[in-house]
Amino acid sequence: MLHRDLALAVSGLGIVLVTAALVFAILRMA
Amino acid sequence: MKYSLAAAACWLGLALLVSLIPLGIALLGPLPAPRPFWTEFGVGLGFVGMGMMVLQLVASGRHAWVAPRFGADVVLQFHSRTGVIAVGMVLAHPSILVLANADYLAFFDPRVNLWRALALSCVTVALVGLLVSSQWREPLGLQYEWWRLMHGGLALVIVFVGMVHGLQVGHYLDSFAKQGLWAGLLLGAMYLVVHTRVVRPLRSRRRPYRVVQVGPERGQVWSLWLEPDGHEGMTHRAGQYVWITVGDPPYKLQQHPFSFSAGENPKRIRLTAAELGDFTRTWKDIRPGTRAYLEGPFGAFTLEPDATGLVFIVGGIGVTPAMSMLHTLRAKGDQRPAQLFYGSPTWEAVTFREEIDSLEGALNLTTVYVLEQPPNDWRGETGLIDQALLARHLPADRATRNYYLCGPTPLMDMAEQSLRHLGVSWRRIYTERFEIV
Numbered sequence: 001m002l003h004r005d006l007a008l009a010v011s012g013l014g015i016v017l018v019t020a021a022l023v024f025a026i027l028r029m030a
Numbered sequence: 031m032k033y034s035l036a037a038a039a040c041w042l043g044l045a046l047l048v049s050l051i052p053l054g055i056a057l058l059g060p061l062p063a064p065r066p067f068w069t070e071f072g073v074g075l076g077f078v079g080m081g082m083m084v085l086q087l088v089a090s091g092r093h094a095w096v097a098p099r100f101g102a103d104v105v106l107q108f109h110s111r112t113g114v115i116a117v118g119m120v121l122a123h124p125s126i127l128v129l130a131n132a133d134y135l136a137f138f139d140p141r142v143n144l145w146r147a148l149a150l151s152c153v154t155v156a157l158v159g160l161l162v163s164s165q166w167r168e169p170l171g172l173q174y175e176w177w178r179l180m181h182g183g184l185a186l187v188i189v190f191v192g193m194v195h196g197l198q199v200g201h202y203l204d205s206f207a208k209q210g211l212w213a214g215l216l217l218g219a220m221y222l223v224v225h226t227r228v229v230r231p232l233r234s235r236r237r238p239y240r241v242v243q244v245g246p247e248r249g250q251v252w253s254l255w256l257e258p259d260g261h262e263g264m265t266h267r268a269g270q271y272v273w274i275t276v277g278d279p280p281y282k283l284q285q286h287p288f289s290f291s292a293g294e295n296p297k298r299i300r301l302t303a304a305e306l307g308d309f310t311r312t313w314k315d316i317r318p319g320t321r322a323y324l325e326g327p328f329g330a331f332t333l334e335p336d337a338t339g340l341v342f343i344v345g346g347i348g349v350t351p352a353m354s355m356l357h358t359l360r361a362k363g364d365q366r367p368a369q370l371f372y373g374s375p376t377w378e379a380v381t382f383r384e385e386i387d388s389l390e391g392a393l394n395l396t397t398v399y400v401l402e403q404p405p406n407d408w409r410g411e412t413g414l415i416d417q418a419l420l421a422r423h424l425p426a427d428r429a430t431r432n433y434y435l436c437g438p439t440p441l442m443d444m445a446e447q448s449l450r451h452l453g454v455s456w457r458r459i460y461t462e463r464f465e466i467v
Contacts, residue, residue: 002446002456006104009042010111017049021074024053029067
C-alpha cells in the first residue's frame with residue numbers, strides 16, 4: 001500500500017465528508 | 031494478491047460510514063426548525079468531526095479486525111492523516127458558528143455557564159495540543175512514552191466532552207431514542223479505548239516472556255532473545271512486529287513496537303533495535319531472566335506466495351523484518367530469487383552482515399549493499415539507494431516480484447515512487463514505516 005495512494009484516499013474521504021456537511025446545511029437551512 | 035482496489039474501497043467506505051453515524055443520528059425522526067445556512071453548516075461539521083474522532087479511536091487501537099489485509103502500519107498512517115482532518119473539522123465547528131452569529135460566544139462565557147465554558151475551552155486547547163504534539167513531537171522534545179499517554183488522554187477527553195456537548199445542546203438530539211443512540215456511540219468508542227489500553231495489556235500479562243539472551247549487533251544495535259514463560263508462545267509471521275514491555279507490568283507506559291528479526295518460531299523470539307531512543311538505549315542493560323510482555327503480532331508486511339521473486343529495499347535498522355523473512359525462506363526451503371538492497375552509512379554498521387552472508391549460501395539471494403561512506407577498497411554501490419540504482423539491478427521479471435520496503439522515511443518515499451516509475455503495481459509494494467510519530 002503506497003503512501004501516495006493512502007494520501008489520495010484520505011483526501012477523498014475528507015472532501016466527501018465536508019460535502020456531506022454542506023449538503024446537510026443546504027437541506028436544513030432556513 | 032493480498033492488496034486489492036475492492037478491499038481498499040470497502041474499508042474506505044466503512045470509514046465513511048462510521049464518520050457519518052453522528053450526522054445520521056441527528057437526521058433521524060422529526061427535525062427542529064431550520065436555521066441560517068452557516069449555522070447549519072457549522073453544526074454539520076461538528077457532527078461529521080465527531081464521527082471522524084470516533085473513527086480515530088477505531089483506527090488507532092491496533093485492533094486486529096480493522097483492515098487486516100492492509101496491516102496495522104497502513105491503518106496507523108490512515109489514522110495519522112485522517113486525525114488532522116478530524117481536528118480541523120471539530121475546530122471549524124465553533125469557529126463557523128461564532129463567525130455566523132456572535133451569540134454563540136456565550137458557549138465559552140463562564141458567566142453564562144461555568145462548567146460548560148470550562149469544558150469547551152479545555153477541549154479547544156486539547157484539540158490544538160493533540161495536533162501540535164503529534165505533528166511536531168520530536169522538535170518539541172516530547173518523549174515517546176509521555177506523548178503516547180498524553181495523546182490517548184487528550185483524544186478521550188475530546189470525544190467524551192464532544193459527545194456530552196451534543197447531548198447538552200440537544201438541538202438535533204431532542205428525543206430519547208436519538209439520545210440513546212448517541213450515548214451508545216459514546217460508550218462503544220470508550221470501550222475501544224479501554225480494550226486497547228487496559229484489556230489487551232492485562233491479557234498479555236497472563237502470557238509473560240523471559241529475556242534469555244541480550245547481544246550486540248553491528249551498528250549500535252541490540253538483539254533481545256525471548257522465550258515464553260509457562261505457555262506455548264506466539265504464532266507469528268515473518269515481517270510482523272510486536273509491542274513489548276520489559277520489566278514493568280504491561281500497562282506501564284514503556285510499550286514499544288519492534289519487528290521480529292528471526293524466523294517464525296513461537297518458542298524463541300528475537301527482537302532487534304537500534305540505540306535510537308530512551309527505551310532502546312536501555313536494552314544493553316537488560317539482564318537475562320528479566321520478565322517481558324508482548325502484545326501482537328501486528329502487521330501485514332508478510333511473505334506471500336503470489337510472486338515470482340522477492341525484493342527487499344531496506345535502510346539501517348529497517349533490515350530487521352527482512353531478516354525474519356529471509357530466515358523463514360531458508361526454513362521453508364523457498365528458492366525463489368530474492369534481492370536485498372541494503373543502505374547503510376558504513377560497512378562496519380551493516381547490521382546482520384555475517385548472517386546475510388550465510389543466508390546467501392542457503393538461498394537464491396543476491397545482496398546489493400549501498401554505502402554512504404564506503405571504505406577505500408569498496409567496489410560496490412555508494413551514496414543512497416535511488417531509482418537509477420534500482421533500475422540497474424532489478425531483474426527482467428520485476429513486475430511480478432513482491433517488494434518489501436522498510437527504512438527511514440526518505441528511503442521509503444523514494445523507493446515507493448521509483449518502483450511505480452519502473453512499472454511495479456502498488457499491489458506488489460509492501461511497506462513498513464516505523465517513523466510515523
